[in-house]
Amino acid sequence: MESPTTGLMSPPSESVAGAVTPERAAYYERIGKQNLAPLWEVLRGLVPPEPKTPCVPALWRFAEVKKMVLEAGTLITAKEAERRVLVFENPALRGKSRITQSLYAGLQLILPGEIAPAHRHTASAIRFVLDGEGAYTAVEGEKTVMRRGDFVITANWAPHDHGNPSKQPMIWLDVLDVPTVNFFDAAFSEHLESEMQSNTRESGDSYARYGSGVLPDGVKPMLRSPIINYPYTQVKPVLERLEASGDVDPHHGARVRYANPLTGGWATPTMGANIAMLPKGFRGKDYRSTDGAIFVCVEGEGSTRVEGETLEWGPNDVFVIPSWKRYAHAAKGRTVLFSISDRPAQEALGLWREQN
């Protein structure tokens, strides 16, 4: 488009400075040799008036991704792969192993009899169990047996290995703060000498110690929750209770967060998760916030409208809503939706905002 005042090409939207005249272009060329660049050509993009994510909304149907990850089970063992995972890549960020700018998500498969050897890393991880029953994650001395809907955390630098002594394949959603840790160039990882850790605590030990409202004497606040597994069997009755008594948020439904019982804060310092029950026929109001979120339909079915697009989802489907995109959920029957985002990290930095 021609600019009416100068007759030159209009500047790119990032510029606040009008046209790039030949004099300016020559100047940019000269300063560029010293690794210098003019701020005024990029200011708008650098300091936008509101969040401008490159991420797009996307949905993965479980029936399809399950088939594909099971196929990976015929091509590579969990041991060979170290972690046999198909990465959910945001369609606008292919090749970057991320579902939002700050979060990694993947679908992990462990076949009966397999183990995924012990390692640790500075990235924090959560698992949300989608399919199967009876595989375990061993973390911090507890070998926690996992069932569908369980929410399991692996803290920063905690050694962990997974195994599946059951008779069925186990599939879960992994979410890690890998892109956040890598943004800071703060990533470390190592293999552990022994493939499997010795377990000193029975399955469910951390939930029993920290998850009932009492706390052992002398326990000090920690940045992340001391609970390793928040079982769905414990969480669902809370949702049912909230829904039955009408404690239903007009945007989010009857929602709880996975809390750190030592602080009341989020389960991990970088990733925060919620789970909500949407009553039958729920029509959520429009909502947006600066934390792009990954959702999993746990039970029921429904749809999410996001900026003119409608994502239809059913059990175990995974979808992502990018930062600051307005969305609204609708449920058919009674529905349970899990979600996770980088909200704790944004809150810690004073960045998080929402709009109802």
Ligand code: GTQ
């Ligand atoms: O289970 O430790 O999806 O280290 C990616 C990296 C899972 C894990 C992933 C990991 C893991």
